[in-house]
Amino acid sequence: MLSGLYNYWIAILLMAIGFYIVIAHSNLFTKMVGLNIFQTSVFILFISMGKVDGGTAPILSDAYSIYSNPLPHVLILTAIVVSVATTAVGLALIVNINRRYKTLDEHEIEQQELEQE
Numbered sequence: 001m002l003s004g005l006y007n008y009w010i011a012i013l014l015m016a017i018g019f020y021i022v023i024a025h026s027n028l029f030t031k032m033v034g035l036n037i038f039q040t041s042v043f044i045l046f047i048s049m050g051k052v053d054g055g056t057a058p059i060l061s062d063a064y065s066i067y068s069n070p071l072p073h074v075l076i077l078t079a080i081v082v083s084v085a086t087t088a089v090g091l092a093l094i095v096n097i098n099r100r101y102k103t104l105d106e107h108e109i110e111q112q113e114l115e116q117e
Contacts, residue, residue, distance in 0.1 A: 007048040014041030026106040028094050032087065039083045046072050046079075 014037055021034025050072030058067040094104065101109050 007044060011041045011045040011048065014038070014044065028097065028104045028106065032090050032094065035090070036083070036087060039079075043076050043079060043083075046076050 018034045018036075018038030018041060021037065022031050025031060025034070050069060052066060052068040055066045055068035056064045058070060097109065098104055101112055103109060103112075
């Protein structure tokens with residue numbers, strides 16, 4: 001029973017890993033990697049839910065009676081494009097933060113901000 005749901009277990013494991021990386025690390029680049037791992041797990045989860053056993057493409061024919069819904073896959077394609085764009089913006093912000101503070105560690109940035117006040 002559980003062996004047939006391995007893709008859901010992989011998605012849950014990747015979610016936990018990505019969430020842990022975001023929470024546990026103070027390096028901004030590492031947090032960005034954790035967010036990307038988390039986003040990928042969501043993509044895997046939605047694609048897994050869109051799969052229908054024995055289903056085929058939704059082309060009407062008398063030979064087929066079970067169809068897979070293509071909507072989750074199309075939505076994930078859109079989400080991937082948005083993910084790439086937000087990653088690019090996040091990395092650009094990280095580069096600018098590194099130029100200003102000469103570090104990517106959250107604690108050091110907060111320390112520098114407190115010293116400037």
